[in-house]
Amino acid sequence: MTIGLIGYGRFGEFAARRLASRARLVVHDARFATGRRARGRFRFVSLDEAAAQEVVILAVPVSALRSVLRDIRPYLRPGALVVDVSAVKEEPVRWMKAMLPKGVEILGSHPLFGPDSAALSMRGKTVVLCPVRLSRARLRAVIRVLRNVGLRTLQLSPKEHDRLMAETVFLTQFLGRIVVGSGLRRRPPVTGNYAQLLQLVETVRHDTRELFIDMVAYSGECRRVVGALRRSFTAVGKEISPRRR
Numbered sequence: 001m002t003i004g005l006i007g008y009g010r011f012g013e014f015a016a017r018r019l020a021s022r023a024r025l026v027v028h029d030a031r032f033a034t035g036r037r038a039r040g041r042f043r044f045v046s047l048d049e050a051a052a053q054e055v056v057i058l059a060v061p062v063s064a065l066r067s068v069l070r071d072i073r074p075y076l077r078p079g080a081l082v083v084d085v086s087a088v089k090e091e092p093v094r095w096m097k098a099m100l101p102k103g104v105e106i107l108g109s110h111p112l113f114g115p116d117s118a119a120l121s122m123r124g125k126t127v128v129l130c131p132v133r134l135s136r137a138r139l140r141a142v143i144r145v146l147r148n149v150g151l152r153t154l155q156l157s158p159k160e161h162d163r164l165m166a167e168t169v170f171l172t173q174f175l176g177r178i179v180v181g182s183g184l185r186r187r188p189p190v191t192g193n194y195a196q197l198l199q200l201v202e203t204v205r206h207d208t209r210e211l212f213i214d215m216v217a218y219s220g221e222c223r224r225v226v227g228a229l230r231r232s233f234t235a236v237g238k239e240i241s242p243r244r245r
Contacts, residue, residue: 002026004045004053006068010208011085012059014115016042018122019057022149026050051075058084062214065092069099078103081134081142085109087165087211088219089130089158097132105134107142108158110165116206123150130158159221166221173212174229176204 001023005016008029019025020041027042028050036044050056051072060068065086076082082104086092093108100106108130118125127146131139143153156164179201189195215222 001055002053004028004050004056005059006047006050006056006072007059008032008044009059009061011111011114014118015057015059015085018149026053047071048075052077054080056080056082058082058086061210062086062088062092062218063210066095066099069095073100076101076104079105081105081107081138083107083109085111087169087215088222089128089161090220091218093130093132093158105138106132107134107139108132108161110161112169116203121150124152125150126152126154128154128156128161128164130156130161162219162221165215166219166225170212170215170219170222171225171229172200173204173207173215174226176200177212180204 003019003023003025005012005019005025005027006029008016008027008031012027012029016025016027016038020038025042026045026049027038028045028047030047032044034044034046038044052075054077056072056076058065058068065084072082078101082096082100083106084092084096086108087110089108089110093106096106096108110128110130111125112128113122113125129139129143146153179197186198186201187194189198216226
C-alpha cells in the first residue's frame with residue numbers, strides 16, 4: 001500500500017517523517033519540485049499521482065481544503081480512503097461528502113498532538129476519528145494501525161468534536177494569545193499557577209496564526225466560545241471598574 005500525503009507544512013512534514021518509516025509514501029506540495037527526494041525516505045510527486053494512491057491524507061489548512069478537494073476529485077481511485085486532519089470537523093466533513101466521488105471512502109480525523117508535543121514519541125497521544133463514509137472493516141483496520149504505534153483513538157461525531165475542541169484546544173489558544181499580545185513582561189515562575197500559565201504561553205507561540213484564525217472562521221462552536229469570553233470579560237471589567245462613593 002502506498003500513502004499519498006498532500007500538504008507539507010508544519011504538521012505535514014511531521015506526519016511524513018512518521019509515515020515514511022512505516023509505509024510507502026509519496027508527498028505533494030506545490031512548493032516542492034516533483035521528483036525531489038527527502039533524505040531518500042519519500043519523494044515529492046505531482047498532485048495527480050499523490051491523489052491516485054490507496055490512502056490519501058489531506059494535511060492542508062482548512063481554508064485551502066475545498067480547493068484541494070476539487071483538484072483531487074478526478075484522480076481518486078474507486079475504493080480509496082481519503083483522510084483529512086483538520087482541527088475542525090463539521091465543515092470539512094460536509095465538504096468531503098459533497099465534493100468527493102461516491103465510490104471513495106472518507107474518514108475525518110484530528111490528531112491531538114503535533115511536532116512539539118510528540119517530538120519524542122507519539123505513544124499515548126490521541127487521535128479523534130469521525131467516520132463519515134467507510135466500511136466497518138476498514139475503520140477497524142485504521143484503528144488497529146493507530147493502536148499498533150501506541151496511539152489512542154476517540155470516536156466522535158463532527159459536532160461533538162468541534163464542541164470539545166472549542167472548549168479545550170481553542171479556549172487555551174485564545175487565552176494564551178491574549179497573554180502573548182498583552183505585552184506584559186515575562187516573570188520568573190514564582191507560583192505554580194504562574195508556571196502553568198507560562199507553559200501555556202510557550203505552547204501558543206509554536207501554533208500558527210493561520211490555524212487559530214481558521215478555527216474561528218470554520219467552527220461555529222469556536223465563535224460561540226469567543227462570544228462567551230467577551231461577555232465574561234465585560235462582566236469582570238464592570239466588577240473592577242471604579243465606583244463613585
